[in-house]
Amino acid sequence: MVDVARAAGTSQKTVSRVVNAEPGVRPETIERVQRAIAELGFRRHDGASHLRRGTSTASIGLVLEDLAGPFYAALTAGVERRAREHGYLLLTGSADGDAERAGRLVQAFAARRVDGLLIAPNLVGDEVLTANLPPDVPAVLLDRPSADHGTDEVLSDNAGGIASAVHHLAERGHRSIAYLGDDERFWTSRQRRDGYLAACAERGLGTDGLVSLGALTPERIAAAVSGWAAAGVTAVVTGNNRASVALLHHLHERTGPRPAHVGFDELDLADLLDPPLTTVAQDAAGIGSAAVDLLFERLATPTLPPRSVVVPTRLVVRRSSPPPDGASAPPVRNDR
Amino acid sequence: MVDVARAAGTSQKTVSRVVNAEPGVRPETIERVQRAIAELGFRRHDGASHLRRGTSTASIGLVLEDLAGPFYAALTAGVERRAREHGYLLLTGSADGDAERAGRLVQAFAARRVDGLLIAPNLVGDEVLTANLPPDVPAVLLDRPSADHGTDEVLSDNAGGIASAVHHLAERGHRSIAYLGDDERFWTSRQRRDGYLAACAERGLGTDGLVSLGALTPERIAAAVSGWAAAGVTAVVTGNNRASVALLHHLHERTGPRPAHVGFDELDLADLLDPPLTTVAQDAAGIGSAAVDLLFERLATPTLPPRSVVVPTRLVVRRSSPPPDGASAPPVRNDR
DNA sequence: ACATCCGATGACAACGTAGTCATTGACTCG
DNA sequence: CGAGTCAATGACTACGTTGTCATCGGATGT
Numbered sequence: 001m002v003d004v005a006r007a008a009g010t011s012q013k014t015v016s017r018v019v020n021a022e023p024g025v026r027p028e029t030i031e032r033v034q035r036a037i038a039e040l041g042f043r044r045h046d047g048a049s050h051l052r053r054g055t056s057t058a059s060i061g062l063v064l065e066d067l068a069g070p071f072y073a074a075l076t077a078g079v080e081r082r083a084r085e086h087g088y089l090l091l092t093g094s095a096d097g098d099a100e101r102a103g104r105l106v107q108a109f110a111a112r113r114v115d116g117l118l119i120a121p122n123l124v125g126d127e128v129l130t131a132n133l134p135p136d137v138p139a140v141l142l143d144r145p146s147a148d149h150g151t152d153e154v155l156s157d158n159a160g161g162i163a164s165a166v167h168h169l170a171e172r173g174h175r176s177i178a179y180l181g182d183d184e185r186f187w188t189s190r191q192r193r194d195g196y197l198a199a200c201a202e203r204g205l206g207t208d209g210l211v212s213l214g215a216l217t218p219e220r221i222a223a224a225v226s227g228w229a230a231a232g233v234t235a236v237v238t239g240n241n242r243a244s245v246a247l248l249h250h251l252h253e254r255t256g257p258r259p260a261h262v263g264f265d266e267l268d269l270a271d272l273l274d275p276p277l278t279t280v281a282q283d284a285a286g287i288g289s290a291a292v293d294l295l296f297e298r299l300a301t302p303t304l305p306p307r308s309v310v311v312p313t314r315l316v317v318r319r320s321s322p323p324p325d326g327a328s329a330p331p332v333r334n335d336r
Numbered sequence: 337m338v339d340v341a342r343a344a345g346t347s348q349k350t351v352s353r354v355v356n357a358e359p360g361v362r363p364e365t366i367e368r369v370q371r372a373i374a375e376l377g378f379r380r381h382d383g384a385s386h387l388r389r390g391t392s393t394a395s396i397g398l399v400l401e402d403l404a405g406p407f408y409a410a411l412t413a414g415v416e417r418r419a420r421e422h423g424y425l426l427l428t429g430s431a432d433g434d435a436e437r438a439g440r441l442v443q444a445f446a447a448r449r450v451d452g453l454l455i456a457p458n459l460v461g462d463e464v465l466t467a468n469l470p471p472d473v474p475a476v477l478l479d480r481p482s483a484d485h486g487t488d489e490v491l492s493d494n495a496g497g498i499a500s501a502v503h504h505l506a507e508r509g510h511r512s513i514a515y516l517g518d519d520e521r522f523w524t525s526r527q528r529r530d531g532y533l534a535a536c537a538e539r540g541l542g543t544d545g546l547v548s549l550g551a552l553t554p555e556r557i558a559a560a561v562s563g564w565a566a567a568g569v570t571a572v573v574t575g576n577n578r579a580s581v582a583l584l585h586h587l588h589e590r591t592g593p594r595p596a597h598v599g600f601d602e603l604d605l606a607d608l609l610d611p612p613l614t615t616v617a618q619d620a621a622g623i624g625s626a627a628v629d630l631l632f633e634r635l636a637t638p639t640l641p642p643r644s645v646v647v648p649t650r651l652v653v654r655r656s657s658p659p660p661d662g663a664s665a666p667p668v669r670n671d672r
Numbered sequence: 673a674c675a676t677c678c679g680a681t682g683a684c685a686a687c688g689t690a691g692t693c694a695t696t697g698a699c700t701c702g
Numbered sequence: 703c704g705a706g707t708c709a710a711t712g713a714c715t716a717c718g719t720t721g722t723c724a725t726c727g728g729a730t731g732t
């Protein structure tokens with residue numbers, strides 16, 4: 001600004017006025033200053049401006065597990081869109097399963113004076129995570145609960161989504177429904193398993209020996225599926241898209257009767273599979289924008305009590321979930 | 337720092353020394369200062385530090401078309417990982433097809449004094465884009481060429497990738513190979529079409545009436561495919577994953593002989609489709625990390641001439657690209 | 673005992689910007 | 703014609719930090 005002022009023959013303060021479109025500058029002065037700005041290629045230093053004004057940086061930090069997954073990508077897109085609507089910029093970082101890395105990201109974001117943090121890595125333990133959250137920066141947890149519900153959180157309706165899958169299958173006549181979940185370290189994994197158990201209990205369906213949680217190795221899946229077949233299982237619910245894909249791979253490589261299948265998480269090509277996969281679609285972008293909304297509300301009113309938002313899921317019925325052999329025809333369409 | 341200094345009974349400068357681990361502070365003083373820091377929850381203001389030091393902000397800005405797509409998500413993950421390895425933070429924003437929005441993002445990033453820009457939106461016209469690039473911030477274009485090659489760029493081997501698809505099909509005995517591409521506004525769309533034309537010419541294959549570029553509406557695809565069938569086409573190459581999916585949908589909903597099909601861009605579930613789709617896989621993460629590498633090289637040596645990096649593609653042969661009827665049958669490999 | 677040196681520390685300025693307040697000069701009004 | 707008003711502008715300072723240089727007290731050497 002000093003250079004511009006010299007070029008325009010004014011003071012630095014007048015340049016500041018022109019840059020910020022403050023009133024009280026003669027039109028011809030504005031003109032001179034703007035010409036000097038254009039000539040010198042001047043651009044205001046936002047950091048210095050924020051420092052002097054004491055205003056916020058108009059930015060938020062998003063910590064993810066891994067940007068490349070479809071769920072996190074859609075979530076990030078939702079966050080970014082809503083943030084941009086408010087004129088905020090988005091800083092992103094992935095923890096990649098490393099709690100220390102997540103902590104460093106949080107520290108780095110806080111040091112940059114982001115206005116708020118959105119925290120989504122689901123591999124990092126609750127204790128580690130909440131212990132590392134700076135107390136002076138508003139944070140919203142995404143797709144994971146706050147340890148003591150002392151922080152705003154946005155969750156998918158995991159239990160309800162799984163329940164909708166179970167009810168859908170039960171209504172089509174399935175009486176023995178199994179659950180294939182991912183590693184128990186994931187909170188969502190445990191949560192969905194519990195949703196499955198609750199829905200089955202509500203329906204009076206047995207679940208003994210029908211739950212398999214753990215790493216999604218081909219061996220484990222083969223063992224689980226063959227055990228279930230022997231036990232008369234006619235339908236399987238998978239707890240996330242990695243489990244769905246793993247089960248699909250298994251079924252793809254083996255012959256024999258195919259259980260009905262509903263997968264949690266939408267798959268991009270679900271309707272091009274054979275058969276098209278019935279899924280419980282999560283609204284990842286909705287989770288992201290809801291989190292940004294919570295954050296802005298807290299920025300406006302810091303005294304708000306911690307809130308928890310549950311984003312509904314949507315059951316997308318396709319053809320992988322027909323009634324079991326011998327059952328009556330389902331309402332929507334009749335397969336096999 | 338002033339508050340910390342008061343609490344620790346030192347000067348603010350000594351706090352600065354402790355915070356930056358500068359030598360020449362008595363251990364007990366360090367101890368006192370650190371206790372005060374912990375008590376007050378002090379955290380250094382990185383913005384002020386950068387301002388005073390005159391150093392860079394250790395951040396880069398990434399402008400995308402749309403974060404939610406798998407290509408951009410993988411690209412972003414590659415960028416973020418490499419940036420983090422250098423201790424840099426990543427600012428992201430989506431243009432969503434709006435050139436003005438892309439321009440605003442660039443301006444906002446530049447005002448935040450990012451050290452460099454990575455520009456990937458492929459819907460924004462070259463002229464608009466390059467006109468809006470600030471001359472004083474190093475930029476790398478991703479997956480799109482620089483108008484006059486005056487800027488560093490990282491491109492996928494579009495022509496080579498398409499050529500590998502054409503050669504693969506030709507070697508399996510196809511003599512009439514069609515090309516289904518996305519809207520001609522996309523540079524990659526034109527580029528890949530040209531790659532197809534060149535490869536066919538090299539093989540002596542005709543292409544008259546075998547090229548269809550445009551919006552991927554069901555009507556257009558149906559018209560193109562039925563025309564091609566009449567013309568004796570036995571294989572189709574699709575120019576991006578949206579085209580692949582569109583063609584798959586069309587083939588899925590219709591009966592009759594199925595042309596061999598190779599799709600540009602990997603699909604997550606390509607191997608679960610029926611038949612599993614042969615694809616030309618792009619290394620999106622590789623494009624991202626290569627772009628970051630180019631950027632850091634330019635930051636180190638600003639006088640470097642503009643460079644262009646081409647990231648190779650990889651042909652993933654699956655079962656959707658068998659020889660035409662009448663040729664010998666390949667089980668999994670076996671050509672022609 | 674005195675000069676010297678050195679480790680530890682603090683005072684001050686400056687990075688680029690914007691808020692506060694004073695100054696200037698032209699203009700209006702009685 | 704003098705006082706008052708007002709628009710336009712600039713001088714100065716502070717935001718939180720770090721580089722430079724000065725200061726201070728004690729230990730060392732002769």
